[in-house]
Amino acid sequence: MTVVRPQEVGDLGAASGWEFAGAALAPHRLRSAARDRRWQTWWVVAELDGAIAGVIPVYRVPTAAASEPIYDPRVVAGSIAPDVPDDAREWLYVGGFRDLIAGSTVSSALDADVRDEVRRRLVTEAFAYGRGEGLYPFAIYVRNEEIGAFDGVVAGGARSAQVRETAVLELPRAGFEDYVQGLRKRDRYRVRRELAELAEMNVAAVVEDVADLVAEAAPLVLSTKQRYGVADHPVMVALRLREWAAGGADHCGGFALRDEHGVLSGVSFAVVHGATAELYELGLAEDVSHRLHAYAELLVYAPVRFALRHGCTKLVLGMDSIEPKARRGARVELVWAVTG
Amino acid sequence: MNTTSVADSVREAWCAALGMESAAAEDNFFDLGGNSLSAITFMELIESSLNIEFPIQVLFVSNDLAEVTDECERLCSSVASAVGRA
Numbered sequence: 154m155t156v157v158r159p160q161e162v163g164d165l166g167a168a169s170g171w172e173f174a175g176a177a178l179a180p181h182r183l184r185s186a187a188r189d190r191r192w193q194t195w196w197v198v199a200e201l202d203g204a205i206a207g208v209i210p211v212y213r214v215p216t217a218a219a220s221e222p223i224y225d226p227r228v229v230a231g232s233i234a235p236d237v238p239d240d241a242r243e244w245l246y247v248g249g250f251r252d253l254i255a256g257s258t259v260s261s262a263l264d265a266d267v268r269d270e271v272r273r274r275l276v277t278e279a280f281a282y283g284r285g286e287g288l289y290p291f292a293i294y295v296r297n298e299e300i301g302a303f304d305g306v307v308a309g310g311a312r313s314a315q316v317r318e319t320a321v322l323e324l325p326r327a328g329f330e331d332y333v334q335g336l337r338k339r340d341r342y343r344v345r346r347e348l349a350e351l352a353e354m355n356v357a358a359v360v361e362d363v364a365d366l367v368a369e370a371a372p373l374v375l376s377t378k379q380r381y382g383v384a385d386h387p388v389m390v391a392l393r394l395r396e397w398a399a400g401g402a403d404h405c406g407g408f409a410l411r412d413e414h415g416v417l418s419g420v421s422f423a424v425v426h427g428a429t430a431e432l433y434e435l436g437l438a439e440d441v442s443h444r445l446h447a448y449a450e451l452l453v454y455a456p457v458r459f460a461l462r463h464g465c466t467k468l469v470l471g472m473d474s475i476e477p478k479a480r481r482g483a484r485v486e487l488v489w490a491v492t493g
Numbered sequence: 494m495n496t497t498s499v500a501d502s503v504r505e506a507w508c509a510a511l512g513m514e515s516a517a518a519e520d521n522f523f524d525l526g527g528n529s530l531s532a533i534t535f536m537e538l539i540e541s542s543l544n545i546e547f548p549i550q551v552l553f554v555s556n557d558l559a560e561v562t563d564e565c566e567r568l569c570s571s572v573a574s575a576v577g578r579a
Binding site: 188189190191192215216220386388389392 | 554
């Protein structure tokens with residue numbers, strides 16, 4: 154197990170050779186994050202038989218405070234972070250923070266039990282590295298599927314707690330009608346009625362090329378964030394969308410709702426890695442007609458159609474707005490933080 | 494615009510965005526306390542003073558002021574060439 158700067162590690166190859174809990178942990182995204190000077194990046198690298206078996210990134214920020222509260226472990230995981238230093242320069246983010254996910258990236262060529270062991274060792278080594286450097290290691294926004302990798306550090310004194318929830322939709326391979334048919338009776342009735350109303354209202358998102366959509370979408374995404382009290386800037390939203398689209402995914406698409414004049418009134422995005430699709434960002438104009446239906450179309454139905462078209466069996470819908478996702482079939486998974 | 498004035502404009506925008514009085518060629522924007530918002534301020538100052546479109550990611554991947562200055566000079570040259578061809 155070694156801790157190195159990312160530039161010392163050769164090409165990781167295509168995303169299809171790796172398993173990761175979210176698109177932000179795909180090899181291309183790890184590499185672009187490593188080039189960013191807003192933070193300093195190291196990778197803990199596990200090798201097996203001379204080949205890279207797994208990577209977990211660790212990050213330090215050069216500023217005394219987190220850039221936003223959502224990246225501050227004292228805010229995110231206050232109950233288990235009483236001893237987190239006030240100065241963010243003494244922190245070590247284990248597994249990442251961008252797009253609110255932390256985890257490792259492991260070779261998909263390994264057997265499942267070996268992958269689990271690689272993940273455990275990467276986490277243990279990352280925490281040991283942080284402590285050895287006199288830093289305070291922690292991971293925030295760890296997905297439930299990876300929390301087992303933290304068992305060793307928790308047994309060694311680190312603390313874990315649930316901090317958020319995320320919505321995940323399991324999809325039948327057969328198609329959209331099977332998705333509807335698979336819903337609980339009450340949800341199925343509601344979804345069928347909503348789909349009929351959407352058709353009647355002629356509200357349907359069209360898949361558009363992400364690169365063409367970004368400039369138009371950024372102000373919409375921003376205004377939606379601002380309505381929920383999230384500070385951002387259209388330049389930063391556009392930059393994130395472009396980085397996200399260039400992340401080496403199998404497919405990515407933008408879902409556009411336009412009014413009768415062709416003006417964008419709603420937008421969302423999704424990316425596909427293997428059999429998993431992931432929703433990313435959503436923007437909706439304040440004055441869009443049929444607002445609740447447009448929201449459901451962008452939040453669930455358009456991403457479901459896109460995911461099914463690309464053969465996905467899982468659609469990760471993300472951490473916000475859990476209830477409307479659950480009412481359309483998503484199950485809720487826990488998101489964790491581990492500190493110390 | 495000559496090379497010296499581009500460098501001066503970049504340095505001026507850099508100092509204004511970071512609230513500093515001076516800057517060295519080897520300074521890194523984020524090590525000096527810069528963040529995404531001050532990066533946007535820098536971008537807007539550069540775009541208005543040099544009349545170029547400045548991709549903000551240049552600031553995010555550059556090691557220091559010298560690299561940012563080099564990129565601004567290149568962007569200014571590209572604009573000048575495009576104007577010359579028009």
